Amino acid sequence: MAEINMLQAINDALSIALESDENSILFGEDVGHFGGVFRATSGLQEKFGRDRCFNTPLTEQGIAGFANGLASNGMVAIAEIQFADYIFPAIDQIVNETAKFRYRSGNEFNVGGVTFRTPYGGGIAGGHYHSQSPEAYFTQTAGLKVVVPRNAYQAKGLLLASIRDPNPVIFFEPKRLYRANIGEVPDEDYEIELGKAEVVREGKDITLLAWGAQVEIVEHAADMAAKKGISCEIIDLRTLAPWDVDTLATSVKKTGRLLINHEAPLTGGFAGEIAATIQEECFLYLESPIARVCGLDTPYPLIHEKEYMPDALKTFEAIKATVNF
């Protein structure tokens, strides 16, 4: 087992995916010889040829529609959208087509072979066009799976599972962890099941839920809380659609409290959906209102990025307030 970073883990997963299924094709802006602006696809064109790993013209709408067409005719399409902020030009193809291909055709056709990979999130001084977390736009769209890894190990296993899942998947990659997160990643081919949350740390006073880059933030907050004698259980949701209600509800029934942390704005964010569901599932077990520590209801700012972020300190404060409710 090698210690590698998240980009290398993604590169490895893509290489295995192309190797293990000759119907699979990888494409996107600058992903060819250059290896992508973050270098996630480095070396793959050399390995698999220009027909299977290539640059597309600069059009996300085209990339998504092309992916749909490929997959509708039996191929496995792995498309990169250079930044999640630039997924919006493709939103018609993804929301109206990718998501509904199977449903609208009565399963005569489907585009289950589509996976969109895209770097998301802030913390890199990118301002509002290189920092957004647009997952909630897609969790509201039936027919799409939405997956977010938190480390190198997960990135490889979840990406392979996403590519091979018979449904279209949007795979959000936390770009601030691309090089920062380094961990042991098996060399071999492995998958992590989609739709399953992971209990990262056991605890008894409160459940902290996050995904992607925010998991390490809540871990940090939990360490601070531990010094105050508060024991936090930490859950990484991993798949947002469809999400694992059972694992979370079981945890909340045990701890009696829940805090959800995400980087996207509070209003209309996915935390609202989770809170409402857990309130239904666990109403009689709850000892305090479900807390949400999220981005503010503003575009993602540049200079006030630190202030905007649902960071460990804000999470720590919310943990205390919830436990002492």
Added chain:
Amino acid sequence: MSNATSDNETVHRVSFLDRESVNIPILKVLQADGTVYDKAVLPAIDEALAHRIYDTCVFTRVLDERMLGAQRQGRISFYMTCTGEEASIIGSTASLDDGDVILAQYREHAAIRYRGFTTEQFMNQLFSNEKDLGKGRQMPIHYGSAELNYQTVSSPLATQIPQATGVGYSFKMQGKRNIAICYFGEGAASEGDFHAGLNMAAVLKSPTIFFCRNNGYAISTPTSEQFCGNGIASRGPGYGIHTIRVDGNDMLAVLAATQQARAYAVENHSPVLIEAMTYRLGAHSSSDDPSGYRSKDEEAKWQQHDPVKRFKLWMINKGWLTEKQDAEMYEKYRKEILAELKVAEKLPMSMLDTLIEDVYDTPTPRLKQQLKDLKKHLKKYPDSYPNSKGRL
């Protein structure tokens, strides 16, 4: 009515059109040695205009060199140069009326400079300080100024293209003899917004100049992987748009083409497409390393077409500039930029209250509440938030 089939030539054997069927001449006025081609028709230009243009060239060169350096030193987070494309950008802007609205992509800071953006204003934006007109919300190089009719740059590519069509159309409705100009790269011309913008402009007769800087690359992607047609210009006639291709490293050619394009757009309430053939001499941005996708030889070849040098030689030939004056201009801007840089980097960031401003015309009750909660938190942990520390 205008469906072309009625007056088509008829043939009786199958014959297809291809990229060679579209023959697009390229306008050149100025030669590499600074002399004008024999038969070339000069644009309207006098000594004062030439100086204003050249001054902008020198400023931009120095700014790009200095600020790329500043980025390398970690003083600013990001930078983009327009080195090699000065003639395309300045030649076109210099043909406009100050009331014409500019919608830039991001590599056109020479255009806002030409309009009068001060060195101080550049530095304020680059350092995102409290005097930045954009209130420190966007990354460096996203300039904008209502006073100078230069709409603030937005990072998503090509979104400005259909917007320009709307701006142009609004001038027509307002009865003003003004136009919109929008800049974009040959890469951005692949976006759906390009088609939407040009087709609407043609159909709705919007006085708009679509100015494509065809500089050979979109990040690492060369034009050969971007399109297969005859550049971007070949698309213009397809939309029914007046179109011209110019040597984008030739200041006088760009000036001539844009002057006439503007006159045509105003007189006919119609769009014009200009494709300027140029080259991105520098990296895509400060985050990019072009050695991974293009050769030093290729870059060296294009160095010989340096548009600033060519225009300088022309001015010297005209007796409007001396080498000594030229050197003094560079020196003046090196000093000025360094001095302004030092001031700007010390200014504080915008106040925290600006965080919730301009989301709507006035902050909603929910935003006000979020700010209140945030301030309470920041007061408790001021050291963790250096940009707002002590300035709540």
